Structure formats: structure tokens, C-alpha cells
Amino acid sequence: MHHPVFLAAGLALTWGLSAPLFAAEQLDSSQSASLVEQGQYIAKAADCLACHVGPDGTPYAGGKPTATPMGDIIAPNISSSKKYGIGDYSVKDLTRVLRDGKTPSGRHLYPAMPYPAYRGMTDEDIKSLHAYLKTTAAVEQKPSAKTDLKFPFSMRWLMIGWNAKNLDNYQAPQGLDDQAARGQYLVDHLGHCGTCHTPRNSMMGSDYDQYLGGAQLGNWFAPNITSDQKSGIGAWSEQQLADYFKTGQMGYAAQAAGPMAEAVHYSLQYLNEEDRLAIAAYLKSVPAIADDAQQQPVLDTRINETLLHREPKVTQVTRYEERELAQQGLKQEDISDPDSANGLYAQYCASCHGDEGYGQTTSFYASLVGNTTVRSANPRNLVAVILKGVEFRGATPKPLMPGFEDKLNHQQIATLANYVRTEFGAYSNSEISTDDVAYIASGKQKVSALIRYAPLLAWLGIILVAVIIIAGVWYWRRRRPVRVNPTVSQTNLDQPPHNRSDL
Ligand code: HEC
Ligand code: HEC
Ligand code: HEC
Numbered sequence: 001m002h003h004p005v006f007l008a009a010g011l012a013l014t015w016g017l018s019a020p021l022f023a024a025e026q027l028d029s030s031q032s033a034s035l036v037e038q039g040q041y042i043a044k045a046a047d048c049l050a051c052h053v054g055p056d057g058t059p060y061a062g063g064k065p066t067a068t069p070m071g072d073i074i075a076p077n078i079s080s081s082k083k084y085g086i087g088d089y090s091v092k093d094l095t096r097v098l099r100d101g102k103t104p105s106g107r108h109l110y111p112a113m114p115y116p117a118y119r120g121m122t123d124e125d126i127k128s129l130h131a132y133l134k135t136t137a138a139v140e141q142k143p144s145a146k147t148d149l150k151f152p153f154s155m156r157w158l159m160i161g162w163n164a165k166n167l168d169n170y171q172a173p174q175g176l177d178d179q180a181a182r183g184q185y186l187v188d189h190l191g192h193c194g195t196c197h198t199p200r201n202s203m204m205g206s207d208y209d210q211y212l213g214g215a216q217l218g219n220w221f222a223p224n225i226t227s228d229q230k231s232g233i234g235a236w237s238e239q240q241l242a243d244y245f246k247t248g249q250m251g252y253a254a255q256a257a258g259p260m261a262e263a264v265h266y267s268l269q270y271l272n273e274e275d276r277l278a279i280a281a282y283l284k285s286v287p288a289i290a291d292d293a294q295q296q297p298v299l300d301t302r303i304n305e306t307l308l309h310r311e312p313k314v315t316q317v318t319r320y321e322e323r324e325l326a327q328q329g330l331k332q333e334d335i336s337d338p339d340s341a342n343g344l345y346a347q348y349c350a351s352c353h354g355d356e357g358y359g360q361t362t363s364f365y366a367s368l369v370g371n372t373t374v375r376s377a378n379p380r381n382l383v384a385v386i387l388k389g390v391e392f393r394g395a396t397p398k399p400l401m402p403g404f405e406d407k408l409n410h411q412q413i414a415t416l417a418n419y420v421r422t423e424f425g426a427y428s429n430s431e432i433s434t435d436d437v438a439y440i441a442s443g444k445q446k447v448s449a450l451i452r453y454a455p456l457l458a459w460l461g462i463i464l465v466a467v468i469i470i471a472g473v474w475y476w477r478r479r480r481p482v483r484v485n486p487t488v489s490q491t492n493l494d495q496p497p498h499n500r501s502d503l
Pocket of ligand 1: 046047049051052073075097104109
């Protein structure tokens, strides 16, 4: 029976039938591979990992708190686990989370998950993001931390009102060219830059009148990044901005620290150069907002230029401990007065930033002269840097700056910050007080009366409703004519004595 001719014909037939199928399948998988790759890029551009990373660095495990004046909000596990993550999500489910802040079970999310920004994401980007999120390693456990907000913020349904008031206030700018339009999409929707850089209104929504005008963020301050020449990024070139997004550093004038270091680490360094330049082009078009307190330009481009051509200079190393000083051939007496501003700087800062504040720029020890954080009229980031250090983990290994919150007291930090500003920041006078440092260290934030008194208002509301109900019942009982009905007299006995007076 198995005649070679039949066999050959059979093979040819099977091949003929299956070849197109096979080709289609191949096309399909290469298509889905590119969809996943596209989705991975979207996940980076949207910075999902910055918040959803696990405490030990496990991707998408969740557990990281976002601090808000109402309490800490914990990012959940969004790995592909079907039980603990979002493995069961359809594209529609993800779309609803990203655009409306609502989970498949109908739970309202807090805007700590930046859905007000993601709301503008295209269908195409959400679809590829969904394809990518399906491929992440499943993490089979819940984060151990739990969101715990104070009453009344613990009532998620309140977000219905918040959404109605805040979700559709955003108006996309008109008349942008293609490059700036791409930049606007990246800034406003994927990169959600305004979540940090735009101040909040009384309901903690974005105050679009101050769009990208700078806002407090815990210990840090996300600076003004509008096109203003003095207070914003107007003096930066587009290439300088793109470099900052790629390396967390711009010439010798700016280093990304704190939350911005995270944005560069998890997101911006992975964008392609075209997209980084698009963001830069868009930022340069954002209407300027001037901060009157900022008398000198935050960025002095001339200083940057001078520094670029400066020879590296290794400076005398001075440290606090005798042992360490001895190693450098120095004695404690060499530091004139260890408690003076000068003395504090020599002990704690000069080893890396140099006596003259120029740092060792060829080896990434930042120059304090010309640094935007030092020149800014808002002292918050300077104090935050001294407290917390600079913990940037970018693509190129760089030296880090240690935080000094356990080594120096608030008084010493205030002294140092004032010294750094007047010596290297071109300030003729600086008056950061010990109280200022304590306030910055606390991370506390001024909030509107609405948020501050919400618990009180909520309780007053509850008491008011209770009083109305009690008064209503009392009134209704008084008005009701009391009739004696022999068949229900048994029930009448259950009533309060004053209603049984006729018995
Ligand atoms: C700024 C921090 C932050 C970023 C960035 C962020 N998230 Fe979230 N996300 C959160 C927080 C916080 C919650 C929980 C909010 C709550 O409990 O109301 C959350 C909730 C979620 C949920 C709901 C899960 C569930 O079923 O409960 C999903 C899905 C999600 N995020 C996906 C994403 C994706 C995808 C991205 C990137 C496009 C992203 N998140 C970016 C902070 C963030
Ligand atoms: C999680 C909060 C956060 C997000 C998101 C964020 N930033 Fe920032 N940004 C900051 C903080 C805080 C600083 C100050 C860092 C410092 O002083 O080192 C900063 C600094 C900057 C600076 C330098 C300003 C200067 O004067 O030195 C630029 C430019 C900038 N951000 C642009 C952006 C853009 C564009 C995006 C969106 C793609 C973005 N940021 C997203 C918090 C954030
Ligand atoms: C062990 C070395 C070291 C010491 C000591 C040190 N720094 Fe730094 N500092 C650095 C490095 C490195 C950077 C730049 C980090 C980067 O490029 O990511 C930096 C950055 C800075 C910045 C710029 C941050 C920004 O957002 O642009 C300031 C301001 C600063 N240091 C101030 C100080 C002061 C004040 C002291 C003394 C209390 C001090 N540093 C001590 C290493 C040090």
C-alpha cells in the first residue's frame, strides 16, 4: 500500500495544506513578539515599575508606598499572576484601570495610581502594554504592606465625586508640530511628569493654571520645568534636556536626585533619543511661569561652559575623624573651627566637592558652583540632598552621595546649606533656619483646608444626618395618632410607655 508515489503525493498534499497555515502562525508570533516589545517600551515610558516594583526589587511585585497627606497608598502586585496579579485582565479591564481608575471588580483607585494622566493613552499603546504585562514573571504573593488611609479618605466611593471634579479639566495644547505633539503625549500621558511637577488644587487634583510650575513632593521639590528663562528650563538647550533624561546629569549644572533619579532610572534612560528630544522640544514650548522669588537664573549657562573646559583639580581631602585625617597627613587643628560653616564644609563636603566647590567633574563629583539645586531660590532640594544624599542608579556607574541625616543635626545642615548657597550659589545672603530644615526633613506638606478638615467635616456630616433621622422619627411618632386596636394590643405593649398611656 505504501507506494512511494502515494507517500510523496500525501506529503506534498499535507505540505501544501499546512504551509500557508504554518506561515500564518509564524507571522502571528512575530507580530505578537513585536507587540510585546512595543508594550515593554510603553511600560518604560509610563514608568509603571517605579511604583509597582517590590521592596526587594522584584519587578511588578508591588508593595511600595506612595506617601500622600491622607496616608500611604500601596501599589499592588501587577505581575502576570492570575491569583495575586493582573494575569486575568482583558485589554478592556486594563483600559478601564488606566482611563477611569476602576478595577474589574468595580473598586475605585486613588489617583496615586496616575490614571488621570494615563487617561490620554492611545488604544494601541494600551493594547501593546497589555500584551507585555502578560509576559512578566508571575509573583505568587500579595505585597505585605497594606493601604491604610484615615477616615473619610478610606471610603473609595468618594473617588466618584473626585473624578467628576478633576478628571476632565485637562485640555491638550493646540497647534503643536509633530515633534512637540509627540513630546506632549510623552510628558502628559505616558511620563505623567505633571503628577510631580504640577502643583495640586484644594482637592489634590492637578492645578492646570500652574501647569509644570513646580510642586512639593515629600522632602523634595519637583522644580518649575516650564519654558521660563529664569525659573524654568528656558535656558537649557533641547540637547541638554535630552542628556539629562538619558544620564540623570546635565553638564555640570544638574544631577537627578530623589524621585527624579527614579524617573530616569526606571523610565527616561530607556527612551530612544528621538523621544527624549521630543520631550525637550515640547517642554520648551510650555507657557512660562515665573517664580518671583527666583531673582537669578537657576541655570547660568556660562558657568557650565567654563566648567566644561576646566582642568580637573584634586583637592585636599579633609574628614572628621582623627584617624582619617591622619591618613591624609592632616590634624584636627588644621580645621580652624570644626563647628563654623567653613569647618563643617571642610569636614563633610570638601572631600568630594573640593574647597572651591568645583567638585571633580571628570569623575562625576558634582560641582556645586553653577548647580541648579544650589542656585534655586527654593532651598528644599539642597536640604533634601544633604539629608538624603543622591542615590542615582543609572546605566553608567557613578559615585553616590551619602545622606547626612544621621550624622548632622538640623542646625548644622542649615549652616551648611546657607554656606553652600552664599559661597557657590551666587547668593549674597541666605537665611535657611533650623526650623526650615526640620520642616523639610518631616516631609510634611501644606494641604488645603478641605483636606485638613475632611475628617471633622465627615464626622459633622454623620452627626448631622443622625440628628435629622432621630428628629424625624421623634416627630413622626408624635404626629401619629394613637389608636387602640384590641387585635394588636399585644404589639402596643412593646411600645415605649408614653405611647401606652391610654392602656
Ligand atoms: C506613581 C505611582 C504609580 C505608577 C507610575 C503606576 N502605578 Fe499602578 N498603582 C499605583 C497605586 C498606588 C495603586 C493602588 C491604588 C489604590 O489602592 O487605590 C495602583 C494600582 C494599579 C492597578 C490596579 C490593580 C488592582 O487590581 O487592584 C493596576 C492594574 C495598575 N496600577 C497598573 C499600572 C500600570 C500598567 C502602570 C504603568 C502604565 C502603573 N500602574 C503605573 C501606583 C502607580
Ligand atoms: C516622581 C516624581 C517626578 C516625575 C514623575 C518626574 N519628575 Fe522631574 N523632577 C522631580 C524632582 C524631585 C526633581 C528635582 C531633582 C533634583 O533636584 O535633583 C526633578 C527635576 C527635573 C528636571 C531638572 C530641573 C532642574 O532645574 O534641575 C527636569 C528637566 C525634569 N525634572 C523633567 C521631568 C520630565 C520631562 C518628566 C516626565 C517625563 C519628569 N521630570 C518626571 C520629580 C519628578
Ligand atoms: C562621598 C562624596 C560626597 C560627599 C562627602 C558629599 N557629596 Fe554632594 N555629591 C556627591 C556626588 C557624587 C554628587 C553627584 C551625584 C550624581 O551625579 O548623581 C553630589 C551632588 C551634590 C549636589 C547636587 C545635587 C543635585 O540635585 O544636583 C549637592 C547640592 C551636594 N552634593 C551637596 C553636598 C554637601 C552640602 C555636602 C556636605 C554636607 C556633600 N554634598 C557631601 C558626592 C558627595
